[in-house]
Amino acid sequence: MNYSELLNHASRRQFLEAAGFTMSLAALSGCWRAPTVTALPFVHQPEGVVPGRMMSYASTCGGCPAGCGLLVGVRDGRPLKMEGNPEHPLSRGGLCAIGQALPLGLYDSQRLAYPLRDGQQATWDEVDGAITKQLAALGDDDAVVFVTSTVTSPTLQATIDSFLKSFPGGRHVTLDAVSSSAILDAHAETHGARLLPHYRFEQAKVIVSFGADFLGAWISPVEFMAAWRTQRTPTPDKPVMSHHVQLEGRMSLTGANADRRFRLAPSEYAAVLSHLAQDIGKRAGLELPTGQPPKSPLAQSDLRDLGERLWNARGASLVISDSQSIAVQKLVNYLNHALGNYGQTLDIEQPSRQRQASDADVAQLMADLKAGKVAALLVAGTDLTQNLPQREELAAAIKKVPLVISFAERADDFGALAHYICPDNHPLESWLDAEPVSGVVSLSQPTLQPLGQTRSILESLQRWQGRRVSAYDTLQAHWKDVIAKRAKTSSPFQVFWDQAVHNGFVEATAAAAKTTDFQFDKVSFPESQPAGEEFELALYSKIALTDSRHAHNPWLQELPDPVTKATWDNYVCLSPAAAEARGIVEGDLVKVTTASGVSLELPAMIQVGQHDRVLAVALGYGVPGTDRFAKIGPQWLEARPTVAPGELVGQNAAPCIEYRDKALQLALTNVTLEKQPGRRDIAKTQRYPSLKVPANVAPPGAEVREAVQETTLAAFAKDPHAGTPEVHDIGAGQLWPDDHPKLGHHWGMAIDLNCCTGCSACLIACQSENNVPVVGKDEVRREREMHWIRIDRYYAGDDDDLQTVHQPMMCQHCDHAPCETVCPVLATVHGAEGLNEQVYNRCVGTRYCANNCPYKVRRFNWFYYERDDDLRNLVLNPDVTVRTRGVMEKCSMCVQRIEHARIEAKRLGVPLADGAIQTACQQSCPSQAIIFGDMNDPESRVSQAKLNPRRYGVLEEFNFQPSVSYQRVVRNRDEEIGEQHSTGGDHHA
């Protein structure tokens, strides 16, 4: 049959036969040979480097000034996985979400790869020549201002000092986007030294925090969490734990973890502190602050209880506040002094250096800029115009400065105004040091060659002083001259240095800060401020985006806020009552106007626990360039952009900041709120506030399961098993035969909810380890986020005494897994060691497993997620398959780490020790709430944790036999009935 015959006379059957034959031929010819794969070996293999093996290098996190210890996992020459350094004295092995997301920032293709001169690409020689010439031309009267965020690096500080010394008019101004200036200024008055105390939560038995989000984003959260958790593990023998009271206007993560939480507007902190100060001052027999305390918004009984608790724990209590009012901070100091906490829970001899900004200096700089008194402006580590109010005036003033230099990694808001951008290396590319707390000097080492032609700021500053010295030499010289001497080492410098590079830090005592006796005359009760009806605005920083510097990191943008669970946006948080009174529903656009006339238009977020007169807006959003994320995530027919055309991710709230009372005020009074027409959907990962099924959707006879359990310390002391719900026998035992003996290992996990703060570091750790894609705002809105861990947040109680539990929820690796029974292609099967295995290459995407999963932890790849950026792809972990469209995925309990540890043990001929395998989430957890191990080994930590009387399994009554168990929350309260997150109380639906 020839072609024309086929065309004219072929029957349907003949046609299909021919087509089928052609197709099989084509298929066979197509897969005859694989494409040629080339393998390029080293020319000279560096010593110690073995292709395919992960190497760990000790370093210091450069994500914020907290300076946590890092172990940078480098595989085949590229840094891939950040881990906390367990030996680091401050962070103790934990690492926050920002630290975990560092590699993605490194492999950002929009980071500047070369210096810019007037916005045009230039060479370093050109830039250096021009800058040196302009600096040399400066006269004696010309002001040279170097603005940085807090510099904890002794070497960088010394280099800046030496650079500025060559100019008579040189000065260094520190600007923190979220400043703690008032704490330092208050200490300057009460203790005669401008310093930030080193808070030692591990010593604190009673913590009273006025708005300070120390478990969230305040100063050094990883360190604080690690210290805080040491007081949060009551045992039946020793049922004691710290008592943590949070008084705050907005709902912070720290408030969510408090034993007792009061709603208090920021303007009311002073009144409550005054009464406490009066109470404690009288008890201690100390001189009282001058004046009369204003009327307290708190009930007398609550005040008395607080005072009683603080006094009983004197020397082991801690009062803190994030207020930017010096008067408030002086009262805080008074309280801590009267309680004898200095030297115990607050160290001012070896103070913290994590916040150094002096807002008065910043205000002076702003005035000088506007007056045209600045001849040269150099800015490093912060975005001057983005993080300060009065942007337009400031920008206009900066345009008149003859020499403006930025060290930013990209042309950010300030960078666009600069004459030169001399991009600094990424923290993972540079030699640097850090002294976050006096006496602990931490070292950063590069883990790869700079990807672009960026240059360390140390080198740039040396070059402009006419010295060609590398950053490494500058650093080493400073260590030789200063740090080694401080460390009082007896070994030769090279040995000391090698040791420091290996360990990542040294302990080098610093001279104790010179403080005076407590200056009682400086403390006074503030004048009474009658609480108006007007709103107050609290500007805060989120856990993931502390200031504008991480806004280009999509992992952090997509990290659900631990409290609001919102991604990809900032918004105005307001209380349900305030919203109801104004007829506002979530997502409605509202306009917030401050007393100085600055307004923001953002969607409303209804947040329980928020003070009725407080609005809260997150800083760190509205960063220029974030419109790049418009098309992040799958682009399909119904896709909506993550960022609307002409907009940015969120809105910058920094213009609302006001300079008053020698500080940049983040809490503002007399704010008005107006409902605007229009809506903007907020993409949230959790929309239900409690486990209670709303009456309108509950099927008749629906039972509520106690997925989170909680008890009080008083009840726990009586009965360690307190809080165990009554479980009905539903006789489901026969459904699954016990045909998996698990004779070898049996992997399991235990999560202590009493230590888990919900900080979400584990989430990014998992994303980094397991190649979890970013899906964009629209897909999150459609509940298609891909994170393998979600942190469920449940509220109980009422707005005035809200109790929150955070519960990390990932695949529970059930021994009787409902997902396994329904997979038609055996793509999810039970391993011999108890793991519920997901086999991607078998999965055909029926999604039966996800439907049958009682924990709803399975994630389906609806799309090919963006993998077009070759540089960004370097962040992918080669030990984990990158999943494709149509495949189900979920937590694997880091099976690649299990396999690696097993093979290593075999290679070294040693038994697989308990603790040799750490899952990514466990490693990162700042409060060490997660334990992974072998449940067949009775000595293992996880087996011990499973014997804990607080242990429970989620939905255990169905006989799923989850391998993940939880330890219930114990709240340090006197009543004996814990809040029920599912049945009791008035829940917010």
Next chain:
Amino acid sequence: MQQRIITVILLIGICFGFTMLVYGMMDWRLPDRETGYSPEQPIDYSHRLHAGELQIDCQFCHTGAKQSRYAGIPSSDVCMKCHSVVTSSFDVLQQEQELADSEQRKPQPIISDKLRKLYDSLALDQDLKPKEDATATSIPWTRVHNLPDFTYFNHSAHVSAGVTCQRCHGPVESMERVRQVEDLSMGWCVNCHREVNKAGVNGQPVHASTDCSTCHY
């Protein structure tokens, strides 16, 4: 007429579909089809000579096999452990030595064509001194044994367990040019894992897991 147009359109569509299919399937691999794959390499390196005749241990060059997932292809400087002295085949060098002796002069440096490529990769000149105008580049070897990206094979685990290289790679010491001997299919892997669980490796009992997550994660 209309029917005919539809048929033509359909045919064009199907042809286009086939073309796309074939194109798409270029990346597909059926593992057993790779048996006997023996691609030409940039340097005609002889495993028969090195591993067979000279009896150099496999792990002398493939150092990663014991410690890493990858056995690794030796870096060029590993070759230089011997080839900084041995610049050509023994016969040629010996002839030149004899000739030089008889002519009472120093022997001329002789570099074979194959080794020239090695020295080029290291940017070495005729006297094996670094060239100033050239930078060292890797030799682009062609991979013979390829596994799909969703399969994680670990050399270290197998070497530690005492599995010989030849068990999977065949008699490499007899191959002039390396050839894939086994099909490296999943069935082949699993069969071996099952067998050694019964019979052990070299008389030693081993536990070779047949869980999916042993290789797929």
